Amino acid sequence: MGAHEMQPDPARDDDGSAAPEGIVVGVDGSDHGQCALVWAAREAERRRRPLHIVTAYSVPIFAASGLDGGYATVDDSVIREGAEAILKQAMAKVSGYDIDVDASVENGDASGVLLEMSETAELLVFGTRGRGGFVGRLLGSVSSALPAHAKCPTVTVPLICADRLGETTEDKHIKAEQAKSGHQPVENVVVVGVDGSEQARVAVLEAATQAERLGAPLRVICAVPQYSGSLAWVPAPMDRDALFADIRVQLDAGSAWLQSHFPKLAIETKLVDGSPVEVLVEASRHVELIVVGTRGRGGFAGMLLGSTSDGILHHAKGPVLVVPDREDKRLADRASFGPMLGAA
Structure with missing residues (x-):
């Protein structure tokens, strides 16, 4: 059985409240996010819990040039299409795992989005030093902010361990560090x-x-x-x-x-x-x-x-x-x- 739509989990905690809603992983299209995704999929399979893949973006606003002193915004639909393409790629990557999985694009600051999700998640997973591209700063500073404030346990997955996850990277700094340390x-x-x-x-x-x-x-x-x-x-x-x-x-x-x-x-x-x-x-x-x-x-x-x-x-x-x-x-x-x- 491959990846498919996540089904509601009726499990309850000891106090009668709803059980946490599985594992949430943040992706942004970077190699760092790919490592986090693979780790999260393996963990979801181990725990027999659903996986929710999320990417977040904020529409940037730029000061307009000229004398009007106005502001210009980037077309939201263009950014959202890019974010959806990243999620489609992520869903394909975990299709071989025996897990229930779904994905969503969230509009807002990545730290705030994931922090809110931590209130109902069983585990949050994300990579370190994300590229901060057009889908916003999902990784990087998020990996510092979330562990200190999240309501559930968090896992950060550094790009340096890509090889142990069967992933590759073109990051020259990581490749140099891997070559220096050798296979351990x-x-x-x-x-x-x-x-x-x-x-x-x-x-x-x-x-x-x-x-x-x-x-x-x-x-x-x-x-x-x-x-x-x-x-x-x-x-x-x-x-x-x-x-x-x-x-x-x-x-x-x-x-x-x-x-x-x-x-x-x-x-x-x-x-x-x-x-x-x-x-x-x-x-x-x-x-x-x-x-x-x-x-x-x-x-x-x-x-x-x-x-x-x-x-x-x-x-x-x-x-x-x-x-x-x-x-x-x-x-x-x-x-x-x-x-x-x-x-x-």
């Missing part, structure tokens, strides 16, 4: 970054679910930077051995808690000395997926989440899943498994 095998592993905050625990739960979908082990990484701004005033060198020992106890307790909710999942934890951004960006070269949370509050290892997740998004060499802060019933029993940040 990708482990079927999901990596999640943690910092001891509640937001990180939410990300860990999503990462574990994704690892199960991929039939992959989960690697939980806590990277401890040498110093953070909040510790700069400390007059004596910090006892890093004691700090690492304390974090290790919390990581082990967190691992036991996670295993209780995912008893069949292979879970490993790694405590490393280094910058969270550098550690996770390097890991992104070799694994299927990196997972981070948003709005972390520092935790026991400096600010992994928040501004640091932006750094990971800008430099990652593979797909990055960003999980928004939200309530989860499974967080309630974490304290019963041992020490955790902020516990008495």
Whole structure:
């Protein structure tokens, strides 16, 4: 069965509200958008969820030359026809996947359009550094704006991983980077970054679910930077051995808690000395997926989440899943498994 019209999904969430409406992917005709499209189609097939392909555009307005001081607009129908051609091409590209799929052209700022869709979507997917052509700035700045504000998890797919998705690109910068790094095998592993905050625990739960979908082990990484701004005033060198020992106890307790909710999942934890951004960006070269949370509050290892997740998004060499802060019933029993940040 190939791609066909998306059918309504009657599924409901535990609270009785309508379940999220599948996976939304933003395209703009660029190579970056093509990579995001392929990743999203594969994920829709894995999750057995419908895929919605969207492109957005705004009609540009130019100041008219001459003395009249007026304004001139570009014909909306011309731009819309171009956007529809991009969607037709995208629909053809995913026709071989066993998924329900539809597509739409939206008039408006791309960030605003996708942000609104995030309120009902299960997942938003988009590429990085889109061309920003006549269909507007769908990608590029959108990949920075959406993860921080979206209501659902988001996945950014960088063009550098085109080869692992079976795609090609003529982007000279990407081709040079691919040639420099050479072919690197990708482990079927999901990596999640943690910092001891509640937001990180939410990300860990999503990462574990994704690892199960991929039939992959989960690697939980806590990277401890040498110093953070909040510790700069400390007059004596910090006892890093004691700090690492304390974090290790919390990581082990967190691992036991996670295993209780995912008893069949292979879970490993790694405590490393280094910058969270550098550690996770390097890991992104070799694994299927990196997972981070948003709005972390520092935790026991400096600010992994928040501004640091932006750094990971800008430099990652593979797909990055960003999980928004939200309530989860499974967080309630974490304290019963041992020490955790902020516990008495």
